[in-house]
Amino acid sequence: MTTLNRRSFLKASALSGGGLLLSSFIKVTDTRPPVVDKAEMQMVFNQLNGFVKITADNVIKIMSPNPEGGQGVKTSMPMIVAEELDVDFSKIIIEQADLDTKHFTRQFIGGSQAIHQGWKALRTAGATARQMLMEAAAKTWNVPLEEISTKLGVLHHKKSNKSAKYGEMATAAAQIPVPKDVKLKSVKDFKIIGKSQRNVDLEKIVSGKPLFGIDTKVEGMKIAMIVHPPAMGLTFKAVQNELAIKKMKGIVAVFPIKIFNDDYEKTFFDTTQFNEVVAVIGNSTWEVMQAKKSLKVEWKEAEAYAEKRNMNGRKTTLNIPAGLESSADHAKKFVEKMTQSANVRRKDGDIETAFTNAAKVIERTYNGPFLAHNCMEPMNFFAHVTDEKAELIGPLQKPEFTEQALSARLGMPLEKIDIKMTRLGGGFGRRSYAHWLIEAALISQQVKAPIKLIYTREDDMTAGIYRPAYAAKYRAALDADNNLIGFHVKVGGMPQSPLAPNRFPAGAVDNYLAEDFTIDTNLTVGSYRAPHSNFMAAAEQSFLDEVAETAGKDPIAFRLALLKRAKENPVGKNNDYDADRFAKVLELVREKSNWENTKATKKLGFSAYFCHDSYAAHVLDLEMKDGIPIINKVFCAIDCGIVVNPNAAKNMAEGGIVDAIGAAMYGKMTFTKGVPDANNFHNFRMIRHNEAPKAIDVFFVENTEDPTGMGEPAYPPVHAALANALYKATGKRLYQQPFNEYLQT
């Protein structure tokens, strides 16, 4: 299982090791660098370290440590540093840091944790730099440190009427020992955090400047593509027409590559569907595409094997069966598994008696299909590998892990591997599994040239690593007074279980049972925006709507009563949500959507979920027109603590809602004898402009809690809000995704 306890990866803060470098640097080039010219890249990147850099002539630069894939961290992380540094945010330069494990921790996209886990380190980085500048000023002016103040990048000493720009003290400040225990601002004094700042890359985005990995071009670079087996369960046997391909115009080389060695113990993100693929290398993309079409490869059926994994010392084995799988068989396996015993993950009270004594029992089964990620920028990576070093440039989510895998594969120490992160044209989990980086490196090594590997859309969509397929059976027991006295979930995934057994409604029901199972498959899976939660919320929140209806209760009031119970008299001790904060988002969305006054007349669907440390609740308002749902409005309430960049956070919620409506309505990846049934956007339906909601209103709970996730939490509750509204509009409950297919039947 590719799950990850992210906390186990947190090192000591970068700062405790003196990681902050307040350096004077000489050359300032424009710093949100176009990844175009290699010489320029080296000039810009290699000399720099740390979070804060200030030149003697007062150019202030803040490094953004984590990869940026649309979640907005390249704006919001530097905002947090700038807040404590006390500078004018509009005047600083922001630069994407390279992978740099010396100065930064947790440089990755995953789990909506960048701001949550980076909060203290980012603030401390800014505050420490400010403190060092103040100490330098105090020393230079020979005055007590306590008398130094700062305002927007200027140091002041009022008594002597002295002032200096940060730049004037930067060289001296760099000599000051890194202070410990610097004082952080009080939340009420925030001037940058909480005020919307525009995406720092937006001007470049709207004018078509090179920003993405696929835009990388260096002198002498070749284009590489791969050909992978046409079906899951097949593997490479032989290239049949190598000579003919090599003779094609513009083609340089054709050869197979093996991504992971047989004896390699995989870690968290070392996932690939096809361990051996054929590389085609040429001078231009179109020429390589033509050669790829003409390439003839013999494939063979792969054997079953046990994939050994070493998750930070925890060794696991994943059984990969042989065979060419079809979705129809998968469905049968889920039905079969539901009748068999499963792993009990949590049990409270006496579930059997509760169901025996129940006045009413409701039982429903939900299904969710495999899904392809479909990042708009197809998978790609630049590599230049020589005997001395490996230089990699491109979009990826987990550079530190991928670097380790590459180091093992090339037998090259980490110091000789340099990974530069470009903006990601979407990630959504897919770019955590950077097998294509290793492919690019192996290709470059073999052709002895810089290369850029590009996947076609078809390669991207049919190369594996999907959201797992899931099924869940829910049972609820109501007593004669319509109280929920028993709750049972049995859920399974192929090949990962999505169950989070201690989430709501655990803790709110006396008799509770959560169990799970997995089903082996040779299809590879991986994180997909709000992994597992994206299905659990869909099933659970659809089910609770039906339970509330059966109990004759308002769906919001029904959940609030459960949350009240969980707050006042919780069942069990391991409930992983704060019932009070959870209840507040339900109340907020109820109020803002005018639920009480409109629920009788409008077709409203409600749903709420807690994941990634944040709470989200939606009310979705739709109507049916010629059998097609028209979504008039979605009201969304979120508690993610302090909102660092409100307009960007709102954008994330809007996007999550649109994206999830698309997945719920249209998303599916099915297989016929191992062959993915969709391979491009003509047969994998994505939500489009005309299908998006007409309006989305986002409301944040105002509080001073440390910030939590925003990239994912708005997504999971959407499916059920939609399903519950569709039920109101059509009288039809939806148990299977994509809803579009089942609405018609």
Next chain:
Amino acid sequence: MAKYNLKINGKTQQVDVDPSTPMLWVLRDHLNMVGTKFGCGMAQCGACTVHLDGNAVRSCSLPVSVVGKGAITTIEGLSADATHPIQKAWLEHDVAQCGYCQSGQIMSATALLKNNPKPTDADIDAAMSGNICRCGTYLRIKEAIKSVASPLTPNGGKK
């Protein structure tokens, strides 16, 4: 291989490529103009949208050999410094998330407004539904288009 003199963003550029080469790859590989993006290669996602004589076309499915004397406009041709009214509207609405699809979105929107300066919501949907955004920024895109189409900015001020 064949030589083509292409009119791109008001300048004539010569390339020597196979006649079947799509304009997308002529732009990206041969002219180093990477603002036009590769998304699907089959005119399904709109990431590669450019203008051919003022109309939005999908450059991934437009062979260089059929362009002839047609004038091509790419995202780089709107303005180099994000000052075109549509680009400004995108900035004002902080539209993008990952941003990858946005040059295609902007080119579709520009062509729409050129041919229909006051589009209705339905006109916008019809013109823009060939452009996919996986991040889901459709509402902001629509607002940005409407702000250019209407005399008022979203803040209520006159342009």
